Every structure is written in structure tokens, then in C-alpha cells.
């Protein structure tokens with residue numbers, strides 16, 4: 001579904017990505033782990049179109065999207081959330097869900113049903129009319145997650161979706177994600193919460209210093225000495 005080959009990105013003297021290659025199959029849940037500053041968010045920005053790479057190529061469903069603008073990638077079915085949330089803080093939860101989806105020109109009733117169902121899944125229905133800024137950080141993350149799902153993307157990239165969660169929200173997030181995955185969605189998730197990412201991912205990719213260290217079964221990747229070493233620095 002997605003293929004990344006030899007992706008390289010510099011910021012001045014910093015080599016944030018150094019020849020990253022990666023493939024994602026339809027309906028996988030790929031977890032990405034790696035120390036702070038190892039290039040995880042930069043990889044996501046390059047795939048979703050916020051940044052253009054210095055070198056390398058990205059294909060999505062057979063189309064070369066390496067240099068496509070962000071909105072064209074979104075229209076092909078690539079969605080995302082941000083590590084630092086980007087909600088409309090003064091709008092209500094309900095408005096946050098419907099405003100970005102308006103551009104899809106779906107019938108209003110269909111959009112409203114979808115929004116109501118997603119709110120139910122993440123257990124935020126009771127906050128429907130609350131301003132986004134009044135939600136806890138964890139609730140805001142859940143809202144940004146389901147807002148991304150309103151756009152009917154085929155693959156959704158989540159950058160630290162559980163950061164700031166109250167512990168009892170983790171299971172709600174995992175259940176929602178797995179339900180959407182059963183319905184056909186593909187996910188790539190950057191996480192520092194190791195127990196959560198071990199539970200959700202069907203495959204784990206470890207990144208360090210802008211390079212892929214290892215990709216495979218979550219338990220073998222997580223216990224690999226090279227990966228442990230990279231984490232402990």
C-alpha cells in the first residue's frame with residue numbers, strides 16, 4: 001500500500017533521516033518506536049507531505065507521491081494527527097468533527113451519523129457541545145484522532161496519540177483503533193508508550209538516528225539488544 005525508499009532529510013547540519021526504507025501493507029497496524037530526536041515525526045511529515053525529502057521516494061497505492069502537495073496526498077487517502085495538537089480550540093467537539101469533513105461534500109446526515117458513532121466509540125459523546133479547549137489533553141488527543149477518521153482516509157498516521165492520557169483512556173483508544181482496523185483502516189503509530197504499542201501493533205519498526213534499526217514482530221524488535229541499546233543511549 002505504502003512504500004518508502006531511501007528517504008533522506010537534513011535540517012542544516014542535522015541529518016534527521018538517513019536513507020529510511022519502509023513498506024506498509026493494507027490493514028497493518030505498524031508501530032514506530034525510537035528515542036527522542038531519532039526522526040520519527042520527520043518521517044511522518046515527509047510521508048504526509050508537510051516536508052519534502054532531500055532524497056528518496058514515496059509511493060502510495062502505486063502512485064509516486066514524493067513531491068505531491070499535502071492536500072493531494074490527503075485526497076488520495078493519507079490522513080494524520082499531530083504530536084502537538086491542532087484542534088480548533090474555540091469550536092465545540094461536534095464542530096471540530098464536522099468542519100474538516102465538509103470539504104468531502106458527503107450528505108450532512110451521513111457525516112453526523114459518522115461523527116456520533118466515532119464519539120460513542122471514544123466515549124466522548126457527553127462532551128459533544130463543549131469547547132475543545134475545555135477538554136483534558138487526553139480527550140483532545142482522542143478528538144483529534146476521530147477527527148482524522150472523519151476524512152475517510154485509507155491510511156492514518158498517528159504521532160504519539162496516547163501522550164497525556166489518563167491511564168483508563170488507553171483501553172478506549174486501543175479498542176477504537178482495533179475496531180476501525182477491522183473495518184479496513186491501516187495505521188502507522190509513533191509511540192513512546194511501549195506497553196500500548198506492543199499491544200496494538202501487528203508489526204514494530206525501531207528507528208534510531210534517522211535510520212531503521214529493525215522491523216518485525218513487536219516482541220522480537222522490542223527485546224533486540226541493538227534496539228534496547230539505542231533506547232538507553
Ligand SMILES: Nc1ncnc2c1ncn2[C@@H]1O[C@H](COP(=O)(O)OP(=O)(O)OP(=O)(O)O)[C@@H](O)[C@H]1O
Pocket residue numbers: 011014015016034035036037038039040041042043083
Ligand atoms: N523543522 C526542523 N528544523 C530543524 N531541525 C529539525 C526540525 N524538525 C526536526 N528537527 C531535528 O531533526 C531531528 C529529528 O527530529 P524529530 O522531531 O523527527 O524526532 P522524533 O523522533 O519525532 O522525536 P520525539 O520522540 O522527541 O518526538 C532532531 O534532531 C530535531 O531537532
Ligand SMILES: [Mg+2]
Pocket residue numbers: 040041042083159
Ligand atoms: Mg516526534
